[in-house]
Amino acid sequence: xxxxxxxxxxxxxxxxxxxxxxxxxxxxxxxxxxxxxxxxxxxxxxxxxxxxxxxxxxxxxxxxxxxxxxxxxxxxxxxxxxxxxxxxxxxxxxxxxxxxxxxxxxxxxxxxxxxxxxxxxxxxxxxxxxxxxxxxxxxxxxxxxxxxxxxxxxxxxxxxxxxxxxxxxxxxxxxxxxxxxxxxxxxxxxxxxxxxxxxxxxxxxxxxxxxxxxxxxxxxxxxxxxxxxxxxxxxxxxxxxxxxxxxxxxxxxxxxxxxxxxxxxxxxxxxxxxxxxxxxxxxxxxxxxxxxxxxxxxxxxxxxxxxxxxxxxxxxx
Numbered sequence: 001x002x003x004x005x006x007x008x009x010x011x012x013x014x015x016x017x018x019x020x021x022x023x024x025x026x027x028x029x030x031x032x033x034x035x036x037x038x039x040x041x042x043x044x045x046x047x048x049x050x051x052x053x054x055x056x057x058x059x060x061x062x063x064x065x066x067x068x069x070x071x072x073x074x075x076x077x078x079x080x081x082x083x084x085x086x087x088x089x090x091x092x093x094x095x096x097x098x099x100x101x102x103x104x105x106x107x108x109x110x111x112x113x114x115x116x117x118x119x120x121x122x123x124x125x126x127x128x129x130x131x132x133x134x135x136x137x138x139x140x141x142x143x144x145x146x147x148x149x150x151x152x153x154x155x156x157x158x159x160x161x162x163x164x165x166x167x168x169x170x171x172x173x174x175x176x177x178x179x180x181x182x183x184x185x186x187x188x189x190x191x192x193x194x195x196x197x198x199x200x201x202x203x204x205x206x207x208x209x210x211x212x213x214x215x216x217x218x219x220x221x222x223x224x225x226x227x228x229x230x231x232x233x234x235x236x237x238x239x240x241x242x243x244x245x246x247x248x249x250x251x252x253x254x255x256x257x258x259x260x261x262x263x264x265x266x267x268x269x270x271x272x273x274x275x276x277x278x279x280x281x282x283x284x285x286x287x288x289x290x291x292x293x294x295x296x297x298x299x300x301x302x303x304x305x306x307x308x309x310x311x312x313x314x315x316x317x
Contacts (some may be wrong), residue, residue, distance in 0.1 A: 001038065003066025009194075016105055016222075023027060034042055035221040038101075038185070040086050042087055042184045043062070044061045044062050044065075044074065044085060044086070044087045045058070045085065045086050045087070046058040046083065046084065046085040046086075047083070048083035048084075049081055049082040049083070050077075050081040050083065051093050051287075053081060053285065054085075054226070056285050057083070057172035057281075057282065057286075058074070059286050060215075060281040060285055061074060061076075061085060061087070061281050061282065063281070064275070064277040064280070065278065067167035067263065068274045068277070069139060069266065069270075069273065070240070070264035070266075070274065071088070071091070071239075071260050072088070072257070072261070072274060072278070073087055073088035073091050073093065073176065073177045073259075073261040073308075074087040074088070074258075074260050074261065074262070074278055075089060075142075075177035075178070075180065075257075075258065076256065076257070076258050076259075076282055077185065078254055078255065078257055078286055079189070079254075079255040080253060080254045080256070081254070081257070081286075083256075083286070086177060086178075087177075088177065089176065089177040089178045090161060090176050090177070090178055091176060091177070091261075092161070092163075092174040093171040093174070093244065093262075093263055094171065094173075094174070094234055094236070094239075094242050095140075095165070095172070095175040095236035096232030096242050096243075096311055097135075097171065097230070097234075097311060098175060098180070098231065098246055098261075098265035099170055099171065099173045099231050099232060099244065100130060100133065100232075101137050101183060102148075102150075102153070102154075102159075102162070102183060103129065103138060103145070103170065103200055104129065104130075104141075105153060105157070105183065105186070105187070105194060105198075105202060106150050106153035107122065107126065107141060107145060108195070108198035108202070109153045109157075110149050110210060111198075112194070112198060115317065118245065124137075125137040125141055126141070126205065127208075129141065130202075130205035130206060130208075130230060131208045131209050132210055133213060133231075133232075135311055136193045136197050138170060138311075139168065139170070141169065141172070142170045147164060148315055150164050151164065156193050157179075157182060158184055159183060160177075160179070160245075161174075161178060161179050162174065162175055162179045163245070164258060168293070169311070170311065171232075171311025172311075173281070175199045176289060177259050177261060180259040180261070181257060181259055181266075184248050185213060185257065186199070186257065187199050187202050187228075187248065188203070188248050188250070189202060198266065199276065207227065209229055209230065210281075213231055214227070215231060215245070215272050215275075216229060216231045216245025216260070216272065216275045216276065217245040217246065217247030217249075217258040217260060217275065217279045218279065218282075218303070219231055219276035219279045220279055220280030220283040220284060221247045221287075222252060222287050222289050223281050224251045224252035225249045225250065225252050225283070226249065226251050227247060227249060228247060228248045228249075229246070230245075230247075231243075231244060231246075232245075233271065234311060239263040239264050240265050240266060241263065241267060241268050241270070241271050242260045242262065242263040243263075243265055243268055243270075243272055243274075244259075244260065244262065245258075245260050245276065245279070246258070246259045246260075249283075253287070254286050254287055256282075258279060260278050260279065262274055264291055264313050276282040
């Protein structure tokens, strides 16, 4: 994979403007009704079958996001305790490279329909796409599949709010927490959409992501938990940096998945920090560390130079 530097690219707008201050109201203006209160910002919502866990997660995720700029969407689901947390679950974000998991799932779904194995060429492209976030491999598979098959998989997966990027711009696919969590659930449990072998293959590649791209949702995962991750980032003139991370985690008596989508970040590193603050809170609450695993709690600390191939997007974007 060719890691493309983004330091020289201009940040034209972070999309953080909250509103406009209006001044100069005439003193003689007639009395008016009190202005409507500003809409309350979305809050983290959690439910759990385990007593006290939902309240703790809600408090800690909220604290992790305190004073963070940008717009953040969060999804958590733990099968073991039937725990769910959401924030802005249906808000749409440019996918960047997170969509590559959907591309691979579509490829495997289509192969299953035709009762065939992936070709050697397809496995080479799939491995590069997931483990190194190779953009050329993704573009090749995206074109091979075509919009009909991609939309067919999204329908089969129930990912009804995901909109594939037009004109080959897969990095501009519109994604949201609800659909990404649906995808992670499909990958991690038996279902009729993906075969067991397909699910195992996706998880295997997500577990083999190169070290420089293992930032994000794995941050703070204890040594007892197996990590599968895919990240993405993208800078555009609107909403600044999009920085996303999806991951599934199994071990320590839990089976859970996390999606964190962000935009409006001033820098890529700022977005990474936001995601990792959330991830650390979740891992800590779900799988409290003990003397047995605390020594290697930092196993998934990301590199100081996280890498990600930036998807091609329209130059005017």
